[in-house]
Amino acid sequence: MENWNKIADQKNLTEGPTWIEGRGLLYSECSASLTWLWDYKKKTNEVWRRNTGGSNGMILDVEGKLYACEGEARRVVSYEEGLETELISDYFEGMAFNEPNDLAVHPNKKVIWFSDPNYGGRKLSISHESVYLLIKEPQKWSVQRVTFNTDRPNGVLLSKDLKKLYVANSPHDFENESIRRELRSYDIKPDFTLGDYEVMHDFGPARGVDGMTLDSKGNIVATAGFKKGGPGPMIYYFEPDGRVVKTFEAPEDSPTNCTFGGDNLDTLYVTFATGAVYELINSGLYGLKNRD
Numbered sequence: 001m002e003n004w005n006k007i008a009d010q011k012n013l014t015e016g017p018t019w020i021e022g023r024g025l026l027y028s029e030c031s032a033s034l035t036w037l038w039d040y041k042k043k044t045n046e047v048w049r050r051n052t053g054g055s056n057g058m059i060l061d062v063e064g065k066l067y068a069c070e071g072e073a074r075r076v077v078s079y080e081e082g083l084e085t086e087l088i089s090d091y092f093e094g095m096a097f098n099e100p101n102d103l104a105v106h107p108n109k110k111v112i113w114f115s116d117p118n119y120g121g122r123k124l125s126i127s128h129e130s131v132y133l134l135i136k137e138p139q140k141w142s143v144q145r146v147t148f149n150t151d152r153p154n155g156v157l158l159s160k161d162l163k164k165l166y167v168a169n170s171p172h173d174f175e176n177e178s179i180r181r182e183l184r185s186y187d188i189k190p191d192f193t194l195g196d197y198e199v200m201h202d203f204g205p206a207r208g209v210d211g212m213t214l215d216s217k218g219n220i221v222a223t224a225g226f227k228k229g230g231p232g233p234m235i236y237y238f239e240p241d242g243r244v245v246k247t248f249e250a251p252e253d254s255p256t257n258c259t260f261g262g263d264n265l266d267t268l269y270v271t272f273a274t275g276a277v278y279e280l281i282n283s284g285l286y287g288l289k290n291r292d
Helices: none
Strands: 004-009 014-020 024-029 034-039 044-050 055-060 066-070 075-079 086-089 103-105 111-116 130-136 141-145 153-158 164-169 181-188 194-204 209-214 220-226 229-238 244-249 255-261 267-272 276-280
Touching (some): 004 034, 014 255, 014 276, 024 267, 066 111, 086 130, 130 153, 153 209, 164 209, 194 229, 220 267, 229 255
Parallel strands (some): 209 255
Antiparallel strands (some): 004 276, 014 267, 055 066, 075 086, 111 130, 164 181, 209 220
């Protein structure tokens, strides 16, 4: 616990932590439709963007372009500071998405995978809760469904070797013990659709993975758990094959997502359903810079 430092305490669930080098941490306050910037030099939290359509997961591509899932607005977009929002996709086969949650961008900048669960409780717009593939074409982005066996996909993450898509299958029906929360690894086909999957970790009836990030070695750092059951709110550190290397007890309930940042890119930033944002320093994690 001594390595945790609270840097923000918002009123609503926070998500989508994204490190902007030289500036600080962007993160979403979802139900308030705000994106915040924690300026790590001034140690202040400032509103970076308003009216974000319930923005949740965010990610930068290799050139620093920022993409976001706007869950309330049912769409995937990109943001540029001070400019209009660019719409990437908001419909599949004529139907509005349910609640885009998290996304992964291929280094080629032409491929995006995103999850579309229904955690908000609205009536389903699409009868299934799936992962989708977006491919950039000359005039628009095409969209296709790529999972047909997910109950409620949450965090998605591209493996370091670009051969796997990690998917958190995390339904919320905790009273039904037959429903399992699983961290899955899907094979990525040459056309970027998904093949078979392996279960990397079974969380059983407890709260499974919400969000996750990679370190420089390709290991997975994931947020999971809650005080209602199981081992409680935790940060899990997985090897690429799913073996648990270590865990960290989270300082508040229901951690939602994480990313690395700081001057050396080895400080872990974690958002929480309580509205808090923490940094974990001197954790022993590899971070994003190689330390061979």
